[in-house]
Amino acid sequence: MSPDAPPCHHVLVLDSGIGGLSVVRAMRAAAPGLRLSYLADFAAFPYGAMAEDRLVARVCALIAAAPAAVDAVVVACNTASTVVLDAVRDRFAMPFVGVVPPVKPAGERSRTRAIAVLATEATVRRRYLDRLVADFAPDCRIVRVGSPELAQMAEDKMRGKPVDSDRLRAIVAPILSAEPPIDVGVLGCTHYPFLLPELDALSDGAITWLDPAPAVARRLRDVLPDGAARATGPDTAYTTGVLSDLDHLAPLLTETGFTRHLTWPDSGGEGI
Ligand code: DGL
Secondary structure, eight states, X not given: OOTTSOOBOEEEEEESSSTHHHHHHHHHHHOTTOEEEEEEOGGGOOGGGSOHHHHHHHHHHHHHXXXXXXXXXXXXXXXXXXXXXXXXXXXXXXXXXXXXOOHXXXXXXXXXXXXXXXXXXXXXXXXXXXXXXXXXXXXXXXXXXXXXXHHHXXXXXXXXXXXXXXXXXXXXXXXXXXXXXXXXXEEOSTTGGGGHHHHHHHHTTOSEEEOOHHHHHHHHHHHSOTTOOBOOOOOEXXXXXXXXXXXXXXXXXXXTTOOEEEEOOOOTTTTO
């Protein structure tokens, strides 16, 4: 958006890295007029390895340090959303939209009643996931694969490094060999849609992989306050890490609408 475009909603989208850009793609399609700021918290990547209390403190501190007022925040990360949403909603006035593993649509779709949940190690352990399964797929066999490597694999791919398909096959082996056969796979980490062509190839089309991003984009439209109009400005991608790292991701950032790259403001050390 050009700096003299009319005021519009300003939404902050955050994740540990590039994962949230899979959500941004869906948001751009569903609500093309938004002003977006994207935060890749590379200094803390991966969130899957972080203790829950640290993750909550960190996400609160990052939001508190936001360089401009925002009308809504999308926590575009399952690992964070499954623990931080109550805390951020208590602390901040703007609406929040989170991403949670799409177990509900998986339960509705599966014919074999066997579902895979592919996520970070942290997400597959969370009680939040237990509750989703109990509520929406209680009669299904659930194969949970929590991987400490897949998010990094997606990061590497989007920086131009080829995906090691043997390694990927080994990670998803419990899904491919499950009995009864799994017909629906839950992409429980926003990084994983970037590996969808490889996952589709490995499962030979037998598994429908569900990406929660379109539902998140629809939900955002519902929560945006009526008539809010924040200061205009260019859509910007921020990082807490090394700024030049965003340059390595320029093709993906440009495709998702972020040609301006900046460092996220220091939070004064709070929680970070
Ligand atoms: N993209 C994040 C998610 O949706 C997590 C990746 C990480 O471990 O940082 O869970």
